[in-house]
Amino acid sequence: GQQLNQSPQSMFIQEGEDVSMNCTSSSIFNTWLWYKQDPGEGPVLLIALYKAGELTSNGRLTAQFGITRKDSFLNISASIPSDVGIYFCAGQLKGSNYKLTFGKGTLLTVNP
Amino acid sequence: NAGVTQTPKFQVLKTGQSMTLQCAQDMNHNSMYWYRQDPGMGLRLIYYSASEGTTDKGEVPNGYNVSRLNKREFSLRLESAAPSQTSVYFCASSPGVKNIQYFGAGTRLSVL
Numbered sequence: 001g002q003q004l005n006q007s008p009q010s011m012f013i014q015e016g017e018d019v020s021m022n023c024t025s026s027s028i029f030n031t032w033l034w035y036k037q038d039p040g041e042g043p044v045l046l047i048a049l050y051k052a053g054e055l056t057s058n059g060r061l062t063a064q065f066g067i068t069r070k071d072s073f074l075n076i077s078a079s080i081p082s083d084v085g086i087y088f089c090a091g092q093l094k095g096s097n098y099k100l101t102f103g104k105g106t107l108l109t110v111n112p
Numbered sequence: 113n114a115g116v117t118q119t120p121k122f123q124v125l126k127t128g129q130s131m132t133l134q135c136a137q138d139m140n141h142n143s144m145y146w147y148r149q150d151p152g153m154g155l156r157l158i159y160y161s162a163s164e165g166t167t168d169k170g171e172v173p174n175g176y177n178v179s180r181l182n183k184r185e186f187s188l189r190l191e192s193a194a195p196s197q198t199s200v201y202f203c204a205s206s207p208g209v210k211n212i213q214y215f216g217a218g219t220r221l222s223v224l
Contacts, residue, residue, distance in 0.1 A: 006154075031211055042116075042202050042215030043155070088154065092211045098143055098162045099170070100213060104154035 006089055006103030013079055014111050021106045022073040023089035031092035032065050032072040033100065038085045046087075047074070069094075079110050114138050116216035118203050124222045125193045133188040133219050135203030143206040144186035145170075145213060146178060148199040155202065161186055162208075193223045 006023045013019060023032070031050055035043035047058050049065035049072060056063055063074045072091070076083055089103040119134045137144065146158040147170075157170030161180040175197060177189045186205075190197060200220050204213040 033212065035215075040217075042204075042217050045212060045214070048212055090155075090213075098160060098206075098208070098211065099157060100211060102155040104152060 004089055004091060004101055004103040006106060008106055009104070010107040010109070012109045012111065015079060015081060017079055019076040019079055019083075019108060020073060021087060021089075022071060023091070023103045024071040025091065025101075026070065028069045028094045029072075029091035030069075030094050032063070033090040033092075034061075034063050034072070034074045035088040035090060036085050037088065037105070043088055076108075079108075081110050081112050084108060084110050116203055116205055116214055118201075118216035118219050120219060121217065122220050124224065125190075126224055127194060129193050129223075130189070130191050131193065132190075133201055133203075133221075134185070135187065135216060136185045137203075137205040137214075138184065139205060139207070139214065140183070141205035141214075142183070142208045144180065145204040145206070146176075146186070146188045147202045147204065148172065148197075149202060149218075150199050158188065158201075193221075195223045197221065198223045 004023045034046045037043045047063040052069045053067050054065040060077045086105040088105045090100040116137045142163045145160040147155040156172050159178040161167045164183045179187045200218045202218050203216045206213045
């Protein structure tokens with residue numbers, strides 16, 4: 001099936017540092033979503049993007065829908081310990097009305 | 113604010129046993145989904161139901177069956193469990209608009 005290449009797979013950072021992660025594909029997407037999963041919980045939506053070039057913020061989080069519609073990135077500024085978790089990108093392929101394709105996730109560890 | 117509720121939270125089965133994972137949503141969403149999550153694999157779609165009365169296969173449907181009992185409930189059945197089905201299972205629902213999916217807390221299944 002279609003794949004999203006999410007990188008990096010994991011990150012170890014110090015509290016206060018900024019973080020950047022991204023997802024790329026060879027396919028065109030109509031929607032990009034970013035989720036966070038805490039240990040033992042289900043993914044929770046952070047940011048939704050619907051237009052090429054769109055830049056959206058949610059507190060310290062900023063995400064962008066790539067102009068080519070084949071990629072997206074997520075930035076976290078001034079990280080704090082509660083940012084720890086797995087971050088997933090998900091995209092709705094052009095022509096796919098109901099299904100999302102998920103990246104494999106970025107495991108973020110923040111050292112206090 | 114229950115959202116998406118999954119039962120049970122944990123289950124241990126022996127190879128060959130059968131069981132049904134239950135999922136209910138109280139958000140009046142049209143679409144519902146079952147995923148499995150394995151280490152390093154991200155979320156993989158097993159089955160989905162775009163609307164009440166319809167079900168379709170996802171990426172990894174083998175060994176599973178589903179029932180969309182009504183608009184609220186979508187169950188996943190393992191007829192003869194195998195060790196390869198050891199995983200964390202997530203149910204999700206979506207209103208269909210923009211395809212934002214909301215996840216339950218998951219069922220952790222071990223097949224011995």
